[in-house]
Amino acid sequence: MKINYLVIEGNIGSGKTTLVNKIADDFGARTLLEGFDDNPFLPKFYADPEKFAFPLEMSFMADRYNQLKRNIREFELFSSFLVTDYYFMKSLIFAQTTLSADEYMLYERFFNIIYEKLPKPDLYVYLHADVDKLMQNITKRGRSYEQNISAGYLAEITQGYFRFFKRQNDFPILVVDTNQIDFVKNQNDYQKLLGIIFENDYPRGINRVLID
Incomplete structure (x- = not known):
């Protein structure tokens, strides 16, 4: 499979940025990392999630765009290999979880204006891990502001990703179970x-893989 634009995503603590950097080192790829x-x-x-959810999601969307x-x-994607640890749709996935209904409706209006203008990836890889493993990884890396993240919040984010996958048919999505x-x-x-990732051709829509 010829890949010029590869997205590696996953929930908080899934190891997506680490994988992006390893691939970039091995393949000489350009990287685009989320600056959060x-x-x-x-x-x-x-x-205080209720108070700061809307300004957080709006600032993330603006920063990502x-x-x-x-x-x-787009012309550069045909001549070089780019790998990134996020996709713009991430903005909508997290906003569905964090925002109230009326805030989300307003947020989605801004999102839709921007989304259609952006190039689509050749392959989108989602690193799936159970909440327990995510919590262990978050604790291990020790970022102080992440230590209050709840298992319930991580579960909601995972559900949001899979809701997105069911609706998406613009590009191939590869879901890899990384628990083992x-x-x-x-x-x-x-x-x-x-x-x-690199030795298979995947159709548009969701494709699931379990590594033995």
């Missing part, structure tokens, strides 16, 4: 994952 650490609303949101606009030009592998520390698991 500097968002001033993120720690405020984790402390500006970053994609600056770094992705460690592609960070186990080179054999990493190579298996690379084979699944």
Whole structure:
């Protein structure tokens, strides 16, 4: 499968950014990483979700759009390999979980204006992990503002991704169950994952894979 624009996504703590960096190092790819650490609303949101959900999601959407606009030009996607740890649709997935109904309706109006203007990935890979594993990974990496994330919130985000997958038919989506592998520390698991991503042709819509 010829891939010029590869998206690696997953819930919080799934290892998506680590995988993007490993692939970029091995294949000489350009990377586009989500710059969330500097968002001033993120720690405020984790402390008081109801109050800060809307400004957080609006700022994330604006940041993602500006970053994609600056770094992705369609003609460049035909001549180089780009791998990124987020897709713009992530904005809508998280907003469905965090916003009230009236806030979400307003948010979606802004989102739809932007979304159609952006290029679509050649392959979208979703790293699926159970909530318990996500919680362990979050604890292990030790970001202070993430330590209050609840298992319920992570479960809602996972459900939001799968609702999106069921509606999406613009590009191939590969859902990889990572519960029984460690592609960070186990080179054999990493190579298996690379084979699944790069050595198969996937139709548009959702495709599920379990790594033995």
